[in-house]
Amino acid sequence: MISKIEKFTVSTYFTNGLKATLSAVLPVLILSYLGYFDMGFAMALGVLLTYPSDIPSSLQHKINGLIVTAFLVAGVNLAINLTYPYPVIFYPFFCLLVFILAMISVYGQRATFTSFSALLTISLSLSHMYTGWQMLQHSALILAGGLFYTIISLLFHYLRPYRYAELQVTECIKLTAKYLKLRGNLWNSIADRKVILEKQLHLQVELNDIHHNIRRVLIGKQINSVSSNQNRKMLLVFISLVEILELALSTSFDHNKLHQKFEKHPKVLSTYQNLAYNLASTLKRLSKNIENRTKYIPKHFLFKDLQALELAIEEYEKELGKTEASEGVFMLKTMLEYAEKQVEKIKIVERAFTVVTNNYDFKGKDKDLEKFLTPQYYPISTFIENLSFSSTLFRHSLRLTTTLAIGYAIGLFLPFQNVYWILMTIIIIMRPGYGLTKQRSIERAIGTIIGGIIAFSILLGIRDHYTLSVLAIICMLLGFVFNQIKYTVSAAFVTMYIVFLYGILTPNVVNVIQFRVIDTLTAALLAYLANHFLWPSWEYTKAPEYLEKSIFANREYLKEIFDFYTKKGDVTTSYRLARKNAFIEIGNLMASFQRISQEPKSKQKNRLIVYKLTELNHSLLSSIASLGTYTQSHKTTPSSKALTIVVEKVLKNLEQAIAILKEEKIENKNEITNEELANRFTELKNIRQKEIKEGIPIDEEAFAIKMQEAQLVIEQLVWLTNLSENILKTTKTLMEE
Numbered sequence: 001m002i003s004k005i006e007k008f009t010v011s012t013y014f015t016n017g018l019k020a021t022l023s024a025v026l027p028v029l030i031l032s033y034l035g036y037f038d039m040g041f042a043m044a045l046g047v048l049l050t051y052p053s054d055i056p057s058s059l060q061h062k063i064n065g066l067i068v069t070a071f072l073v074a075g076v077n078l079a080i081n082l083t084y085p086y087p088v089i090f091y092p093f094f095c096l097l098v099f100i101l102a103m104i105s106v107y108g109q110r111a112t113f114t115s116f117s118a119l120l121t122i123s124l125s126l127s128h129m130y131t132g133w134q135m136l137q138h139s140a141l142i143l144a145g146g147l148f149y150t151i152i153s154l155l156f157h158y159l160r161p162y163r164y165a166e167l168q169v170t171e172c173i174k175l176t177a178k179y180l181k182l183r184g185n186l187w188n189s190i191a192d193r194k195v196i197l198e199k200q201l202h203l204q205v206e207l208n209d210i211h212h213n214i215r216r217v218l219i220g221k222q223i224n225s226v227s228s229n230q231n232r233k234m235l236l237v238f239i240s241l242v243e244i245l246e247l248a249l250s251t252s253f254d255h256n257k258l259h260q261k262f263e264k265h266p267k268v269l270s271t272y273q274n275l276a277y278n279l280a281s282t283l284k285r286l287s288k289n290i291e292n293r294t295k296y297i298p299k300h301f302l303f304k305d306l307q308a309l310e311l312a313i314e315e316y317e318k319e320l321g322k323t324e325a326s327e328g329v330f331m332l333k334t335m336l337e338y339a340e341k342q343v344e345k346i347k348i349v350e351r352a353f354t355v356v357t358n359n360y361d362f363k364g365k366d367k368d369l370e371k372f373l374t375p376q377y378y379p380i381s382t383f384i385e386n387l388s389f390s391s392t393l394f395r396h397s398l399r400l401t402t403t404l405a406i407g408y409a410i411g412l413f414l415p416f417q418n419v420y421w422i423l424m425t426i427i428i429i430m431r432p433g434y435g436l437t438k439q440r441s442i443e444r445a446i447g448t449i450i451g452g453i454i455a456f457s458i459l460l461g462i463r464d465h466y467t468l469s470v471l472a473i474i475c476m477l478l479g480f481v482f483n484q485i486k487y488t489v490s491a492a493f494v495t496m497y498i499v500f501l502y503g504i505l506t507p508n509v510v511n512v513i514q515f516r517v518i519d520t521l522t523a524a525l526l527a528y529l530a531n532h533f534l535w536p537s538w539e540y541t542k543a544p545e546y547l548e549k550s551i552f553a554n555r556e557y558l559k560e561i562f563d564f565y566t567k568k569g570d571v572t573t574s575y576r577l578a579r580k581n582a583f584i585e586i587g588n589l590m591a592s593f594q595r596i597s598q599e600p601k602s603k604q605k606n607r608l609i610v611y612k613l614t615e616l617n618h619s620l621l622s623s624i625a626s627l628g629t630y631t632q633s634h635k636t637t638p639s640s641k642a643l644t645i646v647v648e649k650v651l652k653n654l655e656q657a658i659a660i661l662k663e664e665k666i667e668n669k670n671e672i673t674n675e676e677l678a679n680r681f682t683e684l685k686n687i688r689q690k691e692i693k694e695g696i697p698i699d700e701e702a703f704a705i706k707m708q709e710a711q712l713v714i715e716q717l718v719w720l721t722n723l724s725e726n727i728l729k730t731t732k733t734l735m736e737e
Contacts, residue, residue: 094408479493561575657731
């Protein structure tokens with residue numbers, strides 16, 4: 001229990017919550033002591049409105065984002081107070097301002113949080129209007145609160161500059177270990193491979209997010225400043241983790257075929273599975289030690305596991321004889337090679353956190369790192385391009401503006417106590433997608449009710465203001481901490497915080513909170529109905545776009561691998577970028593499928609076909625990665641014309657699938673027939689025999705390596721061809737539905 005509490009208190013979520021809570025509470029406590037509670041409360045408001053934009057990034061982007069948000073929320077507050085006395089100006093201005101602020105989200109994640117803060121400012125500004133000098137003073141205090149939070153955030157950063165990055169890398173190690181374990185589960189003969197694949201795809205979405213956060217923090221520091229040894233160490237670990245993931249994805253064997261082949265020799269497969277599990281366990285153990293900052297002591301001896309697999313392969317070969325066992329030995333040795341590579345990468349991660357050294361050799365891996373980051377610029381053309389009903393964010397902005405206008409009108413004409421609470425709840429709940437809005441509405445309502453019941457129960461027995469103040473601060477902290485972990489819990493703590501706050505400030509707390517609950521439920525209902533009926537953006541309409549991006553990314557990845565296979569040399573930046581994009585797009589595709597699953601049954605059109613295409617694209621990525629990994633780790637023979645034709649056939653299939661998704665005309669010039677393709681595979685299989693017949697000197701070991709290459713490369717090409725044809729066929733079915 002104590003270890004869990006310690007783990008919780010050192011987490012990123014707790015640190016972020018602590019920053020926000022301290023920044024909000026300190027001005028209130030200090031200024032209240034001096035007799036200026038209202039000023040302290042205004043500063044706390046500025047803190048709470050600036051806090052959401054404090055997301056992972058380089059230090060420069062962090063500072064810029066927080067300062068821009070602080071000035072924007074203060075400016076929005078001032079604008080609302082200036083226009084409110086003039087209804088003819090205020091109502092059109094209110095709608096226009098909401099729409100523009102919502103549209104800011106087109107500029108990415110930080111802009112989305114800045115937009116959220118500014119929209120919250122609009123609703124909170126309506127809670128109390130100011131005039132004259134007070135109006136300027138209140139906006140200035142909000143700005144001061146935002147700048148105060150910026151200082152506190154920077155203070156936390158300099159006190160522990162690498163802790164966030166370290167925790168993110170730790171989480172990445174943990175998720176990668178989980179992925180490796182899932183791959184190990186595939187070696188069970190009775191494993192449900194469909195369920196395992198679905199879990200892998202869900203995990204890929206999480207890995208994409210964590211990779212994105214790490215890139216922004218580590219690569220940003222590498223580019224914008226003199227990188228420290230600690231930063232380079234974590235960057236080396238991150239690169240190794242990406243390569244471990246690629247290797248895990250590369251082990252794309254036909255498990256049914258393998259289990260049939262080794263049915264009478266289960267020891268070799270169980271030995272390999274044991275090694276796969278120990279790889280995952282080693283990473284998981286390492287992540288726990290880094291997280292808890294304890295000394296790492298290896299539990300598994302991976303080199304012994306490799307030796308055990310080698311012995312199992314030798315026993316298999318002796319038992320069957322060299323000739324009969326040759327095909328199986330080729331397969332097993334390939335598995336062994338993948339495992340050796342995994343152990344090599346894991347040892348790099350181990351050494352980075354256990355060996356004291358000031359020299360981390362990147363071997364050129366840090367070249368052109370800035371290309372792995374999304375550029376940070378905000379052209380007006382991006383905003384203008386999204387002013388169309390084809391844009392999901394345009395629809396969302398229009399929907400949010402209309403819903404807030406309706407909510408405001410309802411609050412004015414019906415006996416609601418606080419209109420601003422309805423608007424604030426709508427802003428918090430509403431998201432561009434139906435599924436997330438519905439989920440947030442339910443979670444917000446449940447959290448509000450649970451939090452209200454608990455808080456009122458406490459108020460019945462406790463009325464002491466100091467005790468309630470302490471409880472309010474604790475609930476505020478936990479509300480921040482759980483905001484991204486469990487929204488229902490966060491909503492419950494936020495409700496308790498508000499109840500305790502009103503318990504201190506007003507004697508008639510029951511009546512006040514009763515209205516808050518009614519306001520919250522009304523807003524949740526409005527948000528839910530708006531996402532269903534006002535220019536809805538159903539996810540199935542966007543599925544072809546995500547499919548197109550995933551297929552395109554896989555095609556580019558295959559092109560890079562074929563180029564590398566042909567030219568050899570070092571792995572290029574463009575190769576690694578293509579790999580990164582392929583991983584990201586398969587995760588985005590799965591996330592799109594998840595959103596489809598959250599929508600009403602009547603709107604889950606082509607759900608099964610989309611999932612089938614997601615599976616096919618994941619299998620395609622796995623096969624491409626397998627070919628790429630083999631090519632990187634072996635001295636392959638020169639590319640033949642037959643190989644070129646087969647790869648071109650796969651690329652052509654993928655290009656045709658993309659054209660169908662874009663509803664473009666398909667050109668079938670110089671189409672390769674199935675008969676010609678079969679001849680090319682036969683030609684590839686005969687390459688080694690021709691070399692021997694022509695009298696090319698080759699020893700037994702070299703011959704075995706060439707035969708292994710022929711078998712593995714041809715198997716992957718056959719698999720790639722089949723997958724690309726299935727993708728093309730299923731894409732046609734999707735677009736015809």
